[in-house]
Amino acid sequence: MPADGASVYAYSARDATSSCTHSSSVLHSGTFDTDSGVVMTHEAKSSYSETYNRKMINQYEFNHRVGRGQHGEVYLATDTLNGGEQVAIKAVKRKNPKVDRMSKLRKKNLPHSPHLPLVDELGDTEHKIRKEIAIMKKLCHPHVVRLLEVIDDKLNERIYMVMEYLGGGEIKWRTANDEPVLRVEQTRRICRDVILGLEYLHHQGIIHRDIKPANLLWSADRRTVKISDFGVSHFSYAQRLAAAGKGHNRVDDLDPILMDDSDLSKTAGTPFFLAPEIHRGVVCVLEHTTPWHPRKKPQITKAIDVWAFGVTLYGLLFGTLPFTSAHEYDVYKVIRQQDWDVPPTMGSDRLPTGGRHQRPQPKGQETEGYLVVQLLDRLLQKDARKRITLDQLKVTENVLIRDPWILRGISNPQEWLRETKLDRQASLEPTADETRFALSSVVFRWSRGLHRISTLFGRVRQQRRRAPTAEDDEYKNVGVHSAPNEVQLSRHRTTTGAIRISEHHPSREKGKQRATRTEIARHKSTTDIMRTSKGFEPWQLWAGASGSDTGAATLPRRSASGRTPEISLKVPPKPSRTNSPLPSPMNVSQATTPSAEHSGQQSPEERPRSRISLSWLFGNLTPHRNRPSSHGPSPQEVRAAGLVVHTQPPSRSSEEAFGAGSKGASRQSSGSGPFSLAMRAASWGEVAEYARPSEDLTSLYSGERAEEQLDEDTLLLGAGGVAQSPLSSTPSALLSTVSSVTSLGPPAKSAALALLHRAESNEAPIEPAPAEGRASQGQARLRTTSPLAQVSYSRDGLRRSTSYDSCDDDSSFFAPRSARHSAAGSVDLQPSTSQMYQDEDEESEDDDEVHLEVRTRRPSVSTDIPPPRRSESAHSQRERAMICI
């Protein structure tokens, strides 16, 4: 394998396009957005999985919750139609009364803005999610989290954003004592990834507005960092138009929600990471020194991302932030007025910095500390116009290396720069499909109510027209439900040869044309308003801080070939994200015998069990890479063993992981090295991938292709991930641990045996679960040590649920049906993760939801196991604090 060079970064625009398309070979009921590659699905059908009895939305089986944001929750889920691929699904309620109430209060105090009506009409929450979707649909880059599908059913209170899953969690960057946890070299690698991702965003006309360590996610193998969370991002209308080489009269093919700049009147982001130019506006308001006026609003340019990146880099290197204060409001002044300093050492490897102000050092002989301070100096430049741009950081026209610190360690920096350079000639032309039908209620916002009603009736009509099927019989008691969209998919070839599928529905054509005309008219009027709006010159905002980097002179021209945005970055073919050696739900479901499937009944011998026998385990102790399938045992193997193994949700939060990390370190030092390695691997859920150097998972843009394997220190500190609960009594945790240990060598085998014995003795016997709807008094309670563990159980008559209950508004929505269906009386089942993490806010008691249909509701169940409160560290709470003025 070459250390670097063209082949290392080999990647073509075509690869990029294909890797941006959801790998769905089977679509549930959605249609491909042909330009963005994102699947748009307008029907959310909820059910329960056969195997684990978990909540499913369409083909996605929900696992556990991996994160929670201001507006929604993020779950790990399995795409059962696509080989058990792991995805992250952000579920956001269209209406969040608490947030919307706050925003109404805020709006009362805001001056009139020509674009406020759009926000008002959609509601703050819905507006935010729609804008996030519209922005994410534009993005496809190896260092930006990818949106795969949007499930937007008008009859469902939630919108689901299906994204690629980043198994490594957030970057852990400091200890409880504010010490750095990353080595300088690791920080540099992260830095390179972020620069590339950010450069791409800016090239697309997008300002992220919330760059910070918590929004940088590790891939499962901890080799790649991707930028996530576009909740407050802003699309620069002017930059995009200019980049597409269009005049300002061509606004008709831009999504109106992207053009809506009303969110610029809010100060969004995390206070400690906000640029001084934003603070200026905030301080005006806080101190009532200047009356608020739209023209005085802070200049939102891409320079604010560069500043936030500088603060992030500082944090990663030193474990503290450059500007801090006891009171949140004081930080605004500190950032605007005070200079920053550097500690004497940086990184966990404690390299000397040499101090904030150093004498110039001879070229080529600069110390690491000197280069870092020079770089920070240019990033944390208070005057936005003097702040360095990413272009200047990385490369200039004639490929001069501008920042030697960032490129240090790359054996062929010139090659790296060339290969990672964004193609300035690439087409950025936005397409009509990309923008027009991002989400329909935006298009029809002037008659949203009417449209909703007509949609509802349309669906009912459609359903009536269809001949009743067996499936329909099962649904008949649950009221109105949405029939799958019946569309004809027409195929045509793109210029790159890829087949595109576009939706063609003759009966909709007329309406579409009418909608288009209306939309064009509206766009025009919006432009007029924007032009006549005194002082509003968005293109100047963009250009304001960027020097030569901005303006039409340096903007890419539209490519002659046409519409598909092409970039010249090179990435390898999309690596599989489903390499878990553990059986995937798909595999296990395949293990169900046909007879059982048909009858819906299973004999006690056939019933799935959550216990793992020793023989099964040791029968599978071969290295995973030797298996024909990387997805775990074959269906035959599973069937032969008569077992169902419930996979342990991998621990992936770096916050959680780091806590355990220290423990892992001490264990390791006490002589159980192989164990810590195995446990760490197990916690990542990618045992096989971890155990060997993986070429296809190596980060291209870190320029570290030559690096064979991350060392212990990197894994422990830099990656921040160790097993959350290595001695968990859950069989799956043991399985993965033992598998990893065995792959490390024979000495670990005895240890694995010890673990298994421990599991045998610890684990309560698992009784068959009661039949649905019946109480079973005195049943043995299942216990696990990890709140993330979900133990599967046997149950008679395990059948796929066909009823709808998407109107549920509590957080146990994604819990296994069993926990919610147990009859009154004793509850013997493990509470779901979401139940355990259920917090006390009133969100679940939303009372102003309007449901358009009658659906059966299942009795909810209260467990007598008290939900543990998830304690967030003060740091992360501070980081998450968002301000909205």
Ligand SMILES: Nc1ncnc2c1ncn2[C@@H]1O[C@H](COP(=O)(O)OP(=O)(O)OP(=O)(O)O)[C@@H](O)[C@H]1O
């Ligand atoms: N694609 C993903 N893969 C893995 N984990 C993710 C993914 N997206 C988000 N997460 C996790 O979920 C958490 C919440 O995500 P979200 O994007 O909602 O962040 P947030 O900034 O807290 O939300 P919001 O901006 O809506 O308030 C993140 O902190 C992250 O740990």
